Amino acid sequence: MHGRWADYRQAVVDIRVGERNTVRVTPCAAGVTEGAFPEPSGRTVHIITAANPRGRVVAPEDNTWAHALLLDELACGGHTWWPATGGSPCGTHTEESVAVTGLTDAEARALGRRFGQDAVFAWSREAWRLLACFGERSAVAGWRTVPAPPCPTRRSRRPCAPTLPRPPRPAPPCPTTTPLSDSPPDATASTC
Incomplete structure (x- = not known):
């Protein structure tokens, strides 16, 4: 996970916080917090x-099915969330995500672990943190928000914003996921 951890520390996240407002959260030097929270x-x-x-x-x-399961689990828990897309700063690798309020760090790590994730992000007014799902490893940075850039695959000037997926089959009843193995992930992820 060493190489992926460095990639995660550089990752940017686009969060759709309103119908026409998608912000990009970019990590920066610790102590810096610029833009809207x-x-x-x-x-x-x-x-x-x-x-x-x-x-x-x-x-x-x-991935679409796993995302639908994640959304179902959040709905069952009554959590508030916004659609998000996380990925490499250059946009060569992106993953549909959610920005969730109302979780503790431990709950967020456990949720990431149930879905087989190496790490989750924790964004507060004070910092942008990367939290390992398998273990206690973490990294702290500052953050900056800017309007998300237009989606490079579209001709419109709208920012990239995920659409809510339709699951390929009905979601199972609550609870929707079962814990996955607690063994650490071992594959490599793509980078810029």
Whole structure:
């Protein structure tokens, strides 16, 4: 996971916080916090994906199904979330994600672990943190928000924003996921 950890530390996240407002969160030097923070009460926002478990790139339909399970689990828990996309700064690798409020760091790590993730992000007014899902490893940085850039694959000037997927089959009843193995992931992820 060493190489992937360095990639995660550089990752950017686009969060759709309104119908026409998608912001890009970019990590920067510790202590720097520039731009708008979307959670009015100041609660930490955790960014979690269900895509590409164990760092292995899987078929798009598998990622769509895993994301639907993640959304179902959040709905069952009554959590507030925004659609998000995390990925490499240059945009060569992106993963559909969610930005969730109302979780503790331990709960966010456990949720990431259930979906086979190496790490989750924790965004607060004070810092942008990377939290390992398997273990206690973490990294702290500052953050900066800017409007998300237009999606490079579209001709419109709208920012890239994920659309809510339709699961390929009905979601199972709550609880929707079962814990995965607690063994650490071992595959490599793509980089810029």
